Amino acid sequence: MRTTLVNLSMNRPKWVFWGVLLLTLIAGLQIPSIQVDTDPENMLPADNPARIFHDHVKERFGLHDMIVVGVVNDTAQGIYNPQSLSELHQLADAIVQMDGVVSQDLMSLDRVDNISQEGPGSIRFEWMMKQVPQDQAGIDQIRTSVERLPLLNNTLVSGDGKAAGIYVPIVKKSESYRISGLIQTEIEKLSGNNQYYISGLPVAEDTFGVEMFVQMAISAPLAGLMIFALMWVFFRSLLLITAPMLVAMASVIITMGLLIGQGYTVHIMSSMIPIFLMPIAVVDSVHILSEFADRHRPGEDPKTAVKAVLGHLFTPMLYTSVTSAVGFASLAFTPIPPVQVFGLHVAFGIMLAFLLTITLVPAYIISLSPQRMAQMKDHNIDEDDNSLLGRLLIFIGRFSIARAKGLLAFFVLIVVGSVYGVAQIQINDNPVRWFKQDHPLRVADKVMNHHFPGTYNAFLVLDKTSDLRSGLQQQLTARAAQEGVDLQALLASVNNDSFIEYTNGLINLFDQRSYDDSDHETLWLELLDITEQAQVGSKYFLTPPALQYVDQLQAFLDQSDYIGKSNSFPTQLKTVYRELNGGADDQYKLPPTAAAAAQTVLSFQGSHRPDDLWHMVTPNYRSTVLWLQLSSGDNQDMSKVLSLVDGYVADHPLPEGVELNWAGLTYINVVWQDEMVNGMLNSLIGAFFMVLLIMVLLFRSVKIGLLSMLPLTVTILFIYGMIGLIGKDYDMPIAVLSALTLGLSVDFAIHFLERTRAIYRQCGNWEQTVADVYRGPSRAISRNAVVVAVGFTPLLFAPLVPYITVGFFLAAIMAVSAVVTVMLLPAVMSMIKDKDGLFGVKSPKESES
Known part of the structure; x- marks a missing residue:
């Protein structure tokens, strides 16, 4: 495959240009049909039970x-x-x-x-x-x-x-x-x-969607421009930096066009694809161009140098692309549809960037004139060991070898501290906090929740679930059988969906039979009385025990610090009942009987807003809802309310046949956040071991495979340990960064280890290998880390917190993984005595003997 692609790019460069241009144009034409979706409910699958119940509650109670x-x-x-x-x-x-x-x-x-x-x-x-x-x-x-x-x-x-x-x-x-x-x-x-x-949560979510796309249209180009400018500062050649930018732009446009063209909506997650994909798409191109500038001599055939460069860079670039793609593709195993779409399309974009790198970049180089080719030599990025970066890397290399044990102990301490930090992480999210402190929505949220009990809604739903019809039929049939009367045909003749209509039909039949069948008049009147009692009892939440349970539960919740206020059907009844009985404060109580409650409801129906009643109870009185107003939309606070209710129900069991469930946007946010965190954790663990297996197979060495995972492990622990120590909530952007950490951290290690192994196989001397590694691969790794980390600083000035989070931690990931790679790996390798065994070769002396 490598030979075919390289030959195609070098022998048919125009074909490559036209092919990439055509794909980019086709994909770009899909982008105007973009559909935006920022509804957190869609973080859950359409068949998720919590989401289905939430929608059902809104329909039943007429809630909006x-x-x-x-x-x-x-x-x-x-x-x-x-x-x-x-x-x-x-x-x-x-x-x-x-x-x-x-x-x-x-x-x-x-x-x-x-x-x-x-x-x-x-x-x-x-x-x-x-x-x-x-x-x-x-x-x-x-x-x-x-x-x-x-x-x-x-x-x-x-x-x-x-x-x-x-x-x-x-x-x-x-x-x-x-x-x-x-x-x-x-x-x-x-x-x-x-x-x-x-x-309000709806306006916060929808506003974020609008501003998200404005920000995407600003931040992604700004980040690209910053990367472009930094590469020019480093390389001082537009020739060296044009190809990586072409690869990045084509990768982003084709990937987004594919996503939109397939009919997927662009969610909060997928809006970040350009931000995540751009750094990954750039790094391999920079490696190729820097190596080519070092090898090529004016007047020589550039194809020779390109083949040589790709000969030893193809494998590490393939490894890095595969492992990065695996890291993101693992998100497909999360139970969150937008995260699945995001992960799979970033994985596709990574492999596309690899394909473009090994075809478009060589074609770009081959198409340059001899005069322009000569200019590239003037900007050799690997030859100046007297630069600040060059001197620093040489020092780091010597220091890592000389102080290997001390460095290892230092990183062990960092890992221990990071593990402690990880244990402090608090899982929390709130769509309103996706905006900066001075955003009008954040200001409004603060002011409104200062004056009012709360603008975040949650609904506690109680349902009486017993099968009324079957129970009544069994009772009627058993009583009639005592008198030798078969009711099966009579009961089957009444067929109404509504229980009230069904019992009304039975009452009419039994009343008629009491006149027509004088021999069993007493039985028919008794059956009529049983049916009437069942009809009254079916209106469960008009009965005193049911109303008292709801009222006591509400009183308990009103004492909580997390609930500002609650409203319920008993609140409505007590208010109207008080006015019906003189209006004194001591009359603010529940009606004593179901009949009195029914009369109170009937009085309320004379208001200008009679339908307000059905927002709290269903017309058949089989379901009721408590409207809870929370002053905080944080998942942690909603979770505390859930625990509060669970504790109350444990101490005060629900009445027989009553079920309790939750609805409301604040609750739905908790559900999808829990699903996402658990899904991300599982996908991270699975992807970690998958990458380890890939490393062992690709390097054909368990030792090097384990070494390649060191920067990844330390970076993940350090980044998430820092999140826990500084008190940053583990929210949606933080969760997704795990995939980015997995991809970028192992990339540097692959390049470093592959080049180290190749150089050692050539010279057979560890000291010489270290010196050569720090003159070449380490410098390319460092430059890439700086370019990408600093390149995304425009995100720090975004008005949306998720973009700021991604910008900061992306820079941190690049910096930490680069430092760990160039400092920890050589220190660990230097402590391994059998270098020949480590790199799978025999030393020159052993070969001579």
Whole structure:
């Protein structure tokens, strides 16, 4: 394969140019059809049980993702003044008319009911703020009414009275960026002294998607430009740096075009493909060009030098490409679809970059004129041992050999400290924290969660799951059999999906039979009574035991530091029941019977927003939901809430036949984060041993295979140990960096060991081998590390934290792996006495004897 590709590139360079250009154009034409997806829900497969249940809960309870708009006034009056309330009214009127907003469910002061007693046993529902009062007395009355209603107090208006919220339900999360932009436009029309903030997970996720692609369009070219500039500083020749950039650009465009052309959406992960692929695509090209510049002499046939260079570089480049590809391809075994797509396409891009390197670069060299070829010799990057880098590397080489034991002890201490750091790692993520501290969304998140109990939603769902129909049929059949009556045909004649309709049908039949069959009149009336009781009992969450359990669970959660506030069906019932019974505080309690609860519900249906009830309980009263408001969207805080509920249920078992489950975006984030972390860990472990096996097979040596894994092992432990020690959360970008660490860390080791083995086989002298290695391969490794590490510093200035994270740790990975390679490997090898056995050759003396 090597001979065929090399001959093709050197004998048919134009074919190579046109082929690469054609592939790049075809791939580039796919890019305009790009589809963006930043929904964290899609980090889970469509058939994931948690995701399916989450969607089912939203459908059953009519729940929608929400944008939260905050109106803040820090004056003494707070939000309760005519100007602030007028602006809130004006803004809510504008929002409710926006396309994509679920207008009937929008919540704000002017669109909710004030619930009060109208007379003994009766209740009145009137708009809380149909018109903005122009006198302070009217405004104070609104404040008193809000503070009296648990459903509204500290939800629509903050407890300190300084802020009001408008909860904007939207049809699709993907519309949140557009809708938030429209809301911002309306806010800019207001001229008062209020401050306005837009927050919520949906708008954070959608905004990140938009800014992510703006950043990708800026950061990737800037990183490429920085690499280009640094290579020019090092090599002082556009000829030397053009080929690597062509390889990198073609690799990125073809890989992204392939991804988009296959119909995959570009997710947060795949948006980083250019950032991850570019450094890997550049390094091999630099090795080839630097070696060629060292070997080629003006006037000589360049094909001879190219063949010689590829002769000894082909193997290490193939090894590095395969191991890097394996590292990323291992992500295909994670349970996260976007990560799978990302890993496989980066793996493809790496092998594509290798193919382009061994075809496009030689073709590029061969196509140069003799005059330009002569210029390359003037920029030989390996001949100047007096440069700062040259002197430093020679010193490092001598130091590594002279202080081998001390260096080994030093790195052992680093590993021990890194292991401790790894143990301190905290797994945590929060889409709002993907933005920098001064981003409007981060500011809004901080302000809103300061004034309100929380803008992060989680839903605790309780379901009564017993099979009502079968249980009733068994009870009826058994009772009828005692009287010698067969009910099978009669029961089969009633066929309704709804249990309520089914029991209504049975009640009518039994009532009719009690008239028609006087001999069994008592039986039919008894069966009718059993059916009526079953019908009443089927409305489980109207029964006092069920309501008390939910109410007690809610009271327990309200005491937690992690939950700012909760709302539930019992909260609604207690509020209405209080007004039905005089309005005194001591009447704020649950109805004593199921019938009283049903009557309370019936009273609530007279409100302006009767459907609000069905956001908390299903119409058949078999399922209910607790709406929890959290002030933090961190996975760790949500996980603590999960543990809190698990502990409560362990001490207070759920009623028989009741199941508990979770829904909500904050919970879904925990699920996919756990899946990703476990999947990444498994893929990293699997890929580590796969790379080790590949190294042993490719080098045909267990010893060299193990040596090649040293830089990889130390770099992974050091990077993740540093993450744990500095307190950086283990989030999505950090998790994916494991694949990059696996690929880049072993690359340098492969080049170093392969060249060391080749040089030792030629000279048979360890000291001479070390000297030659530090004049050639070590310098190329160091230059590559510097070029790539510094080249991605533009990412540090990005407004998005994941890009900053990738930029910083990518530079750290390059620096650490290069240092470990050029310092630790020679120190370890120098301590191995049998060098001939290590490199698989006989010494010259043994050969003579």
